[in-house]
Amino acid sequence: MKNTDKTRKPGRKKPAPRKQLAAVQSRRKGFWRILLRLALLGLFLLAGWMVYLDAQVTSRFEGRRFEVPSRVYARPLELYSGAPVSAAALEQELALAGFHKGDGSRSGSYQRSGGRFLISSRGFDFPDGKEPRRHLALSIAGDQVQNLQVVKGPDSAIVRLEPAQIGGIYPAHQEDRILVQLDKLPELLPAALMAVEDRRFYDHHGIAPLSIARAMLANVRAGGIVQGGSTLTQQLVKNFFLTREQTLLRKGNEALMSILLELHYSKSDILETYLNEVYLGQAGTRSIHGFGLASQFYFAEALEDLLPHQLALLVGMVKGPSYYNPRRHPQRATARRNLVLDQMQQAGLLGEADAQRARSLPLGVSDKASFSQNRYPAYIDLVRRHLARDYKEEDLRSEGLRVFTTLNPAMQVAAEKAVTETLARLGDKALESALVVTAKDSGEVLALVGGRDPRYAGFNRALDASRQIGSLVKPFVYLAALSQPQRYTLITPLQDTRFTLKFENGTVWQPKNYDGLERGEVPLHQALSKSYNLPVVRVGLDIGLAEVKSTLQAFGTDSAISDYPSMLLGAVAMTPVNVAQIYQGLATSGFNTPLRTIREVTEAGGEPLSRYSLQVNQVADPAAVHLLQYAMQETMQEGTGRSAYNTVPRALALAGKTGTTDDGRDAWFAGFSGDLLAVVWVGRDDNGATPLTGASGALPVWSKFMAQVPQNSFTPVLPDGVQYHWVNVQQQALTDEQCENARLMPFIIGSEPKQTITCAGALPQKIRGWFEGLFQ
Amino acid sequence: MMRVQMRAQVFRSAVVCAVLLLAGCASGPGDGIYVPAGERPQAPKPPLTDGAAKPADEPQVWRKSEQPPEQKAQQQTGVPGYRESGDQMPAAAAGLVKEADTLMAQGNGAAAITRLERAQRIAPRSAAVYFKLSEAYVMTGQLGSAEQFTLKGLSLAGRDERLQRSGWLLLADIRRARGNVAGARQAESRAARL
Numbered sequence: 003m004k005n006t007d008k009t010r011k012p013g014r015k016k017p018a019p020r021k022q023l024a025a026v027q028s029r030r031k032g033f034w035r036i037l038l039r040l041a042l043l044g045l046f047l048l049a050g051w052m053v054y055l056d057a058q059v060t061s062r063f064e065g066r067r068f069e070v071p072s073r074v075y076a077r078p079l080e081l082y083s084g085a086p087v088s089a090a091a092l093e094q095e096l097a098l099a100g101f102h103k104g105d106g107s108r109s110g111s112y113q114r115s116g117g118r119f120l121i122s123s124r125g126f127d128f129p130d131g132k133e134p135r136r137h138l139a140l141s142i143a144g145d146q147v148q149n150l151q152v153v154k155g156p157d158s159a160i161v162r163l164e165p166a167q168i169g170g171i172y173p174a175h176q177e178d179r180i181l182v183q184l185d186k187l188p189e190l191l192p193a194a195l196m197a198v199e200d201r202r203f204y205d206h207h208g209i210a211p212l213s214i215a216r217a218m219l220a221n222v223r224a225g226g227i228v229q230g231g232s233t234l235t236q237q238l239v240k241n242f243f244l245t246r247e248q249t250l251l252r253k254g255n256e257a258l259m260s261i262l263l264e265l266h267y268s269k270s271d272i273l274e275t276y277l278n279e280v281y282l283g284q285a286g287t288r289s290i291h292g293f294g295l296a297s298q299f300y301f302a303e304a305l306e307d308l309l310p311h312q313l314a315l316l317v318g319m320v321k322g323p324s325y326y327n328p329r330r331h332p333q334r335a336t337a338r339r340n341l342v343l344d345q346m347q348q349a350g351l352l353g354e355a356d357a358q359r360a361r362s363l364p365l366g367v368s369d370k371a372s373f374s375q376n377r378y379p380a381y382i383d384l385v386r387r388h389l390a391r392d393y394k395e396e397d398l399r400s401e402g403l404r405v406f407t408t409l410n411p412a413m414q415v416a417a418e419k420a421v422t423e424t425l426a427r428l429g430d431k432a433l434e435s436a437l438v439v440t441a442k443d444s445g446e447v448l449a450l451v452g453g454r455d456p457r458y459a460g461f462n463r464a465l466d467a468s469r470q471i472g473s474l475v476k477p478f479v480y481l482a483a484l485s486q487p488q489r490y491t492l493i494t495p496l497q498d499t500r501f502t503l504k505f506e507n508g509t510v511w512q513p514k515n516y517d518g519l520e521r522g523e524v525p526l527h528q529a530l531s532k533s534y535n536l537p538v539v540r541v542g543l544d545i546g547l548a549e550v551k552s553t554l555q556a557f558g559t560d561s562a563i564s565d566y567p568s569m570l571l572g573a574v575a576m577t578p579v580n581v582a583q584i585y586q587g588l589a590t591s592g593f594n595t596p597l598r599t600i601r602e603v604t605e606a607g608g609e610p611l612s613r614y615s616l617q618v619n620q621v622a623d624p625a626a627v628h629l630l631q632y633a634m635q636e637t638m639q640e641g642t643g644r645s646a647y648n649t650v651p652r653a654l655a656l657a658g659k660t661g662t663t664d665d666g667r668d669a670w671f672a673g674f675s676g677d678l679l680a681v682v683w684v685g686r687d688d689n690g691a692t693p694l695t696g697a698s699g700a701l702p703v704w705s706k707f708m709a710q711v712p713q714n715s716f717t718p719v720l721p722d723g724v725q726y727h728w729v730n731v732q733q734q735a736l737t738d739e740q741c742e743n744a745r746l747m748p749f750i751i752g753s754e755p756k757q758t759i760t761c762a763g764a765l766p767q768k769i770r771g772w773f774e775g776l777f778q
Numbered sequence: 779m780m781r782v783q784m785r786a787q788v789f790r791s792a793v794v795c796a797v798l799l800l801a802g803c804a805s806g807p808g809d810g811i812y813v814p815a816g817e818r819p820q821a822p823k824p825p826l827t828d829g830a831a832k833p834a835d836e837p838q839v840w841r842k843s844e845q846p847p848e849q850k851a852q853q854q855t856g857v858p859g860y861r862e863s864g865d866q867m868p869a870a871a872a873g874l875v876k877e878a879d880t881l882m883a884q885g886n887g888a889a890a891i892t893r894l895e896r897a898q899r900i901a902p903r904s905a906a907v908y909f910k911l912s913e914a915y916v917m918t919g920q921l922g923s924a925e926q927f928t929l930k931g932l933s934l935a936g937r938d939e940r941l942q943r944s945g946w947l948l949l950a951d952i953r954r955a956r957g958n959v960a961g962a963r964q965a966e967s968r969a970a971r972l
Contacts, residue, residue, distance in 0.1 A: 080900065082870030086811050130892040145813040160870040160900075443902035444895075591933045593926075601895075616895050616911075618926050624933045628860070635858035654812040655859055675812075677902070710814050717859045719903065719936045722968075726860070746857065 052258060059262045062243060068278060069173040070181060070402030070606060074385060075165035076409045077446075077601070078128070081140060082160040085147040086677075086712045089117050091412035092142060096121065098166035098411050100302035102368055109135060110303055117142040120153075124304065126164040129406065129602040129610050133162045145712035168409055169382040171389075171398045176287050180294035181402065181606065184274040188306055190351060191293060192273055194317045197349035198342055200234040204269055208235045208260035235260040238276045282316065283323045290323075300328060302368040310352060311360040314342040315367075328367045336365060379459035380452030381409055384579070385599045387465070392612055393603070402606035407599050408446035413439055413678075413711060417449040418456040420707035425454045425684070428699065433692065435703060436463035438582040438681045442674050444616055445586055445595035450579075461687070464578045468561070469668045469683060472572035473533045473696065474581060474661035475554070477588055477630055479542045479570055480530050482553045485626040486545065487753035492527040492629055493731045496537035503567060513539050513571060516662070516695075525731050527747070530633040531641030533660060535571055542570035556621040557584040558594050572661060581672055582681045588630065589657075589674040591721060592622030624721035625750045631657055631718050632748050634673070642697050643673065649705035655715035656708065660696030667691055669699030676714030680704055720748075727754050735759040863936030864903045871901040875910055887917035905934040905941050909948060916952065925952045939972045946972075 079087070079095045087095075096112050104111030106120030113120040118141045125135040136155030141148045152158060172178060184192070196203045202210055210233050217231030232240070239259045244252055263272060283290035283299060290299050296316050297305040303312075318338040319326045328335035340361045347357035376382065385407050389398060397403070421435050439449040452462035461467075483490040498521040503511040515535045529537040542550050550570065551563045561576045563569055576584075579597065587594045595618050603611045634657035637643045642660040650656065658673020669684040669692070684699040686692060692699065720726075728744045730737040734755050737744050741761035867875070874897040878890040894911045901907050908931030915924035928949045935941040946969035954962035 080870075080896070082868070082900070084868045084870070085900075088814070130889065144811070146811060159873045160896075441899070441902070444899055446899075590930075593930055593933070613892070615891065616898060617923065618930045620926060620929045620933075632858045632860075639856050639858065651812070652856055655856065657858075712814060713812050715812060715859075717861045719864045719934050720860050720862055721933055722942075748860070 052262070055255065055259050056262050058243060059239075059259050060266055063263065063267065063275070068179060068181060069175075069177065069400035071173060071178055072171040072398045072401065072403040072405055073167055074169040074171070074382060074405045074407060076168045076407060076411050078126070078133075078162040078165040080160060080162050081138065081147055081150055083147055083150050085150075086145060087142065087147060087412070088145045088712060089114070089119075089142040092119065094415065095163065095166070095411060098168075099164050100166070100298070100368070102302065107137060109307055121163070123161070124164055124307070126162070127608045128162065129404075129604045129608065129613075133164070136161060165406065166411060168378055168407070168411070169376060169385075170288075171386065171405075172288065173399045176289055177291050178285075178288045178295055179278060179290075179292040180298060181278055182274075182292065182294040182305055184270055184277070186306065187277070187293075188308065188313065190310060190346075191305070191308075191313050191317070192277070193349070193351050194313055194342065194346050195277075195320070196234070197345050197351060198317055199237070199320060200232075201349075203234050203273070206233055206235075206264075208262075208264035209233060209257050232256075233260065234276050235263055235272055238272060238279060239263060241279055241281065242275075280320055281323060282319055283327065300367050309360075309363075309366070310346070310356065311339065311343065311363045312366055314346060314360065315339040315365060318342040328365045332365055332367075339365070376459055377457070378409065378414060378450075379457065380462050380464055381407075381414065381447075381450040381599070383452070383459075383462045384447065384450055384465060388599050388614075389603070403611065404604045404606065404608070405600060406602045406604075408441075408448060408601060409599075410448040414449040416710040417451050417680075417707055419710065420703050421451045421454060421456065424703040424706055427702075428684075428694070430692065432686050432688070432690070433684060433694075433699075434463060434467075434687050435682065435684045435700075436467060436578040437683075437703060437707065438464050438578045439707070440582055440586065440597060440679045442586070442589045442677055442679045443595070445597045446601075447579075447582075447597055447599045448678070463683065463687075466577060467683065467685075467687075468575045468577050469685060469689075470572055470663045471574055471576050471581060472661035472663040472668060472670060473535075474585075474659055474670050474672055475550075475570065475572040475574060476530055476533065476538050477634060477659055478553045478557065478584070479538050479545075479550050480526065480633065481588070481622060481626055481630050482545050482549045483526070483541050484629045484750075485623055487626075487750035489545075490526060490541070491749055491753050492525065492632060492747055493729060493734055493755070494526045495523040495734070496526055496529050497540055498522060498524045498529065498534050498536050500536060501540070511567065513568075527633040527636055527731075528641075530630075530659075531636040533637075533642045539567060539570045543567060553622070554584065556594070557587040558596070558621075559584050572663065578681050578683045581670070581683075582679060585672045585674070585679055585681065587621055588627060588634070589679045590618075591624040591631075591718065592620055592627040593618040594621045595619075623723075625723040628718055628721050628724050629748055629750065631716075634658060635716065638673070643671070643701060645697055646673075646701055646705040646708070649702070650709045653715070654708070654713070655717055657716050658704070660701060662695040662697075665691035666694045666699070669694040669696045671696050671700035671704045673704060674716060675708060676716045678708070678711065678713055680707055682707075723751050724748050725751050725754065729755060730759055730763070733759055733763055737761065861936065863938045863941075864905050864934035865901055867897075867901045867904045867906060871897040871904065871907065874900070875907065878910060878914065882914060882917055885917075887914050890914045891918070903934055905931040905936075905938070905945065907931075908934070909941075909945060912948060912952070916955075921952055921956050925949065925956065928952060943969045943972050 093114060101110055101112050104113065106113035107122050109122050110124050111122050121138040123136050123138065126133045134156050137153040138150065138161060139153050140150045152161070170178060210231065214231035236256050239256050243259060244256060278292040278294065281289060281291055282296035285299065290296055293316055294305050297303055297308055301308060301312055315328060315335060318341065325331070326335045326338045343352065343357050343360050346352045347354065352360065385405065389405065417437050417439055421437050425433055425435055434453055435451070436453065437451040438447065440447050450464050452464045453460070500512065500520055513535050520536065524534060524537060547565060547567065547569065554563060559576060559580055561574055561580060563574050566573070583597050586597070598614050600614050602613050605611060635655065638646055638656045638658055643658050646656060654675060656673055656675050658671060661670030662668070667685055667689055670682065672681045682700040682703045684694060684703065726746050726748050727736055728739045729735065729747050730741065730743050731745055732743070736755050736758040738761060874893045878893040881890040881893065891911065891914045894907060894914055898907050898911065908927045912924040912927040912931065915927060928945060932942070932945040932949065935945050946965045950962040950965035950969065953965060
């Protein structure tokens with residue numbers, strides 16, 4: 003007010019009358035009153051604002067359940083003497099599971115020289131128990147593990163490596179993290195973090211005015227922002243509640259909220275939340291939050307296994323995860339890390355010698371991100387559909403579940419290679435494909451390809467392309483027939499001659515063979531192995547469409563099956579996965595084995611949630627299936643599948659069936675070895691014609707896959723009630739093993755031919771019978 | 779009470795299986811494994827981030843131990859094959875079965891099943907593994923599954939009469955426990971014929 007007086011112009015100087023003076027005084031009083039009122043109002047508003055902020059802080063922090071994505075793991079590799087794995091595949095598995103080349107004695111490293119491996123496993127909490135850390139020595143010869151030895155750690159004849167993470171199910175905001183608990187961390191981490199970011203963390207009440215002043219001074223001196231005065235609490239508040247904009251209002255809110263946070267929560271609560279919240283990098287659309295995941299992401303190691311120089315790097319990166327990205331800017335990152343190591347030394351966290359040694363070490367970052375998102379989109383798609391039966395999408399996205407799948411990475415690699423390379427060779431860019439690989443006796447889906455580009459996460463043909471199966475249906479027609487041994491055996495002669503069916507509505511159906519020829523009489527086994535159409539329709543009509551339909555349904559199809567005889571030639575639409583399901587029963591002597599992609603699901607802490615057990619269900623007589631398997635082996639050796647042996651060596655015995663639909667719209671192959679079942683479809687998405695058949699389109703993909711994978715031959719065990727006999731197929735008679743036209747074939751006991759003939763075709767049995775009659 | 783007696787019978791059969799199992803452990807796995815020739819599967823290279831040194835690819839060397847076995851004799855047209863019996867159990871699978879036995883002795887059938895499923899993945903054509911699974915399912919009261927695993931085991935028992943007999947007897951006990959007396963008799967007479 004004084005100032006106001008002084009500013010009055012001297013020219014207007016007049017003695018102030020009393021009245022005037024009183025008016026000025028009253029104005030002054032009014033002003034103070036207004037100011038007071040304003041201040042009260044301000045205080046009132048501030049109090050209201052504080053109440054609002056307090057509610058914000060407590061509600062967010064109280065319910066601070068981080069949304070943690072679910073993790074999807076491949077099946078763990080089991081190592082034991084005799085385990086089928088090639089040296090190259092073992093190395094791939096190790097790389098996928100985040101092992102790095104090294105001395106093989108540091109946890110998470112391996113050493114390879116030729117076929118010899120030294121592996122130092124990290125241990126893993128499996129749902130059925132903990133697999134401890136071990137040092138292993140083994141060699142690989144003939145694609146089998148030999149001489150597995152546990153050099154260090156609890157001895158065992160069989161060990162599981164930690165599984166590779168093959169995917170995640172992420173929250174909408176794409177934040178990824180692995181939650182850590184303060185009391186389980188290396189003590190050096192929080193200590194180093196405080197030494198660098200907030201030395202007085204345990205002393206202040208959320209804000210540190212002295213630090214702010216010091217930072218401001220430093221910034222003024224440097225002519226720019228070189229130092230921040232934010233406490234860890236303020237940084238957490240900023241990340242947790244506020245936007246990134248730099249306004250005074252936001253700064254004010256940050257300070258107020260920090261104080262409120264400290265009022266309500268303990269220092270260790272705040273610190274633990276900070277360690278899990280802090281942003282430390284980016285992998286595509288996925289953001290890396292918290293030290294737990296950052297440790298995996300940059301070092302492929304668990305946080306508790308990190309060495310001081312690695313911890314220092316992570317602490318240093320808090321300041322700018324992108325600017326100090328050790329993979330992109332190793333020099334900057336090294337300088338920053340060494341600065342952190344200096345500060346750790348100053349704070350007495352590291353001795354001089356240790357600090358010196360840590361500074362001299364390389365960054366120690368893993369070559370690549372330990373897992374890349376969505377490498378197997380088709381497989382993960384199937385896993386998610388299976389999960390959707392029992393879990394809510396929101397839980398999968400936020401509860402940090404662990405999903406243990408059956409994916410076999412080496413098989414997946416082989417499957418993708420078989421599809422991409424064969425399709426490239428077939429030329430037509432419009433051709434698409436799908437491949438399903440399962441473990442024959444367990445129904446586990448080991449690999450899945452949903453299109454010619456296995457990385458494309460779009461239309462998944464393995465699950466969604468419902469296409470006519472053509473001749474893939476024939477084994478089921480013949481199985482239904484062979485289940486009636488009094489009527490059908492493998493050598494029953496069938497008519498391969500044209501005929502016409504007239505329906506009640508006047509339509510006419512005249513099926514034809516693929517080559518348009520007719521062969522007169524052919525034995526049943528040959529009708530299947532050469533995939534003739536005319537005999538199968540005759541057999542199907544003889545035993546009845548209902549019988550064929552119920553056989554297909556028993557083997558696990560849920561497709562609609564028409565009641566027209568054209569279904570006997572495969573006018574039934576199925577997806578490749580569905581075909582794999584129904585062929586599973588053919589491959590395992592009549593045991594329907596539901597396909598599985600998931601073994602177990604657990605909570606983040608390891609508590610089991612669901613287990614998906616092996617199930618088997620006998621749906622056909624093993625004896626009849628054995629006969630059918632004979633004809634399906636013949637398909638590979640003499641029939642429509644024989645070109646597989648252009649790619650696969652004869653030593654690997656296989657069984658299978660080709661399938662082709664009209665104008666080559668669909669080319670199929672379904673077949674199995676001793677260990678694996680694989681189904682391939684090749685065709686166009688627009689259902690257009692192709693020049694391909696099952697043998698020329700799908701079989702090359704199938705054989706290329708089979709040829710890459712170590713596995714056992716298909717040599718079925720003789721089931722109860724089946725006997726092999728040397729027979730002359732044409733004469734339908736038993737004959738001598740030495741005869742040129744003798745063939746060793748299985749029969750359900752009692753259905754074998756009753757008469758025996760000589761090599762020349764004479765009937766010795768009848769002659770003897772006549773003589774016997776003469777002398778009786 | 780009836781049911782308890784049935785269970786006891788099932789366990790007696792299971793003991794027979796266990797004895798057979800141990801006998802089977804002495805020999806190694808069945809057929810030799812097929813070793814792929816020519817190309818080796820290559821892992822898809824995970825995307826390399828900038829600044830990371832690309833490791834030099836190892837030269838492709840065929841080591842003698844990795845060569846595929848001689849296949850001359852089998853190059854002619856093959857004939858469909860079969861065999862008289864299933865696989866013996868490799869030591870690793872036998873170890874897991876032993877763990878499962880211990881767990882079952884402690885009354886933990888569910889944990890035993892997880893061990894046996896691991897054993898089944900290693901030895902999927904060993905009848906004994908399926909009989910053990912059957913035993914574990916009897917313990918957890920899932921007799922339907924137990925019956926199915928016994929049938930699966932029998933489909934792999936081949937000409938091995940001891941395995942056959944113990945399988946049929948196990949099946950008879952399970953069927954009787956499920957109230958299928960006719961089925962049980964059928965299985966028993968099948969065992970008696972061996």
